[in-house]
Amino acid sequence: MSDDIKNNSNLRSNFRTVMLRPDLGAIVGVILVFLFFFLVARDTGMFSLEGSMNWGIVSSQFIIIAVGACLLMIAGEFDLSVGSMIGFAGIVIAVTSVVWGWPVWLSIISAFAISMAIGALIGYITISTNLPSFIVSLAFLYILRGLTIFIAIISTKKTIIGGVTEVAQDDWLAPIFGGEIFTGVFQWLAEQGIIQTFVAGTKAGQPVVSGIPMMMVWALGLIVFAHFLLTKTRFGNWIYASGGDAQAAKHIGVPVNRVKILMFVFTAFCATVFATTQVIEFGSASADRGVLKEFEAIISVVIGGALLTGGYGSVIGAALGAVIFGVVQQGLFFIGVESSLFRVFLGVLLLLAVILNTHVRKLITGAK
């Protein structure tokens, strides 16, 4: 009899634990989204190797910026300058390599250094003025976008700078952002007839998917790194604490300011990874690249179960949020639905996620 009660309460406690996983909503969301498109778009080739690569790459792009935004949001801050940072870093790479003739590896490293320094500056201003990071980074959204266009115009009189592919040809660093891995495996699979090959055109005989793009490798690497940092290390504990209650954390001796500034730097790093992969892939940088990316990153993170107020969230959740993003955006294209509806879907999803998260927060903190 008493055993029954005990089992029952264990069961309820397990159920509660599952309910309180920050990424539960995103897990359910991913399953629903895949189920839906599998039923509706099975015949469109969306789930063929080529089709999967399509939404896989788009999802990876969202993941790269969502991971940075996720850790920053858990640390209690926002960065609205991510999109502008993407445009800025891209133009820095293109101007220094194509116009100034620097080796591409030096351009890429410089772009990382400058972006991360600006990230630190945003963090420093936020901490030292005590202003909401929302406002400080909004200022940088405009400052960086303006500077990006200005730099592009004064150096080339254009807002799009091409020719990166040519200068990056024999560079050692560029392939880490723009190349592919396992190309041999894919070639072999094509020769065995396991994956299809192009039948005509200049690529005839080559496999339809020639390898795993570095974009995906970066996305995966960033997920593993950030998830590990957050959940397994003492620094991760400080990230939670800085966002959960900065004042309490300071009293205990957690270096809250350092944690927050480092998270701004990490967000800038992720934005620059995104920018670099795009520049190397397209062979050009455009001053208007990355517009609205900051919001897409934040939405992924919120769908992933993080609280807007900080202190709670999951990297895995944010990544799954990004996958929902990518699959739906490309899926609507596959089934031929007007793509503007994607934004309607996003808005609705965001609203549902925030309502769910607020409810979960009440459950955890026991607030009425």
Next chain:
Amino acid sequence: MSISPLMELNDIHKSFGNVDALKGVSISINAGECHCLLGDNGAGKSTFIKIMSGVHQPTKGQININGKPIEINNPREAIDVGIATVYQDLALIPLMSVSRNFWLGRELTKKVGPVTLMDFEKCDSILMSEMDKIGIKLRDPSQSIGTLSGGERQTVAIARAVFFGAKILILDEPTSALGVYQTSNVLKTIERVREKGVAVVFISHNVSHALAVGDKFTVLSRGETLGTAKAGEIDFQELQLMMSGNKELSELKK
């Protein structure tokens, strides 16, 4: 050779611009003693504990630890000399697990290959046994602090401070937001901590809570000490009167 008190604060003054928050406060604190600091709102209690915990520095006055004068320039230095403060509402982080809260800032780590990770196994098992000692039954160490009652949170915060070697424990209004049952649990915890030889400074404006655990009572009023009395020398009526009526202790003793 007389034994000097664990901590002495002599004639502490603190001004913020033109406002004199403290105008000469003196107390001495002994190991294994619960010293209650009573006073109405605005009496200077919180300014005084912020001086003890290194948040503020006195404008004038002297602080001795074990008979030696020291300066406490920031909260870190206070912690280093064994002064721990449990603030009323800033004690713990509700969204984080009990274990993560308990070890925050002093996480146990282990090396796995080239990386240093938190040693959750060790953290959790020590936490569970510490919680058991102070009578908190945890379902599991990863449940969030938010699921504990207000009294349990105070108890966890006190246990943490003592576990990490606090010799002087400052409790800022630990019972003011609690119900009767939870209050009695926190008071029991204070008793247990005192028996371990820790000096407890208990800040309150609730006289009956103070009388339940206090060994000494110091009443503050408008930034000044009205006097210190030992348990048994003073009763509820007198303390209450002093806090509200601002009468000198000597007057009341007549």
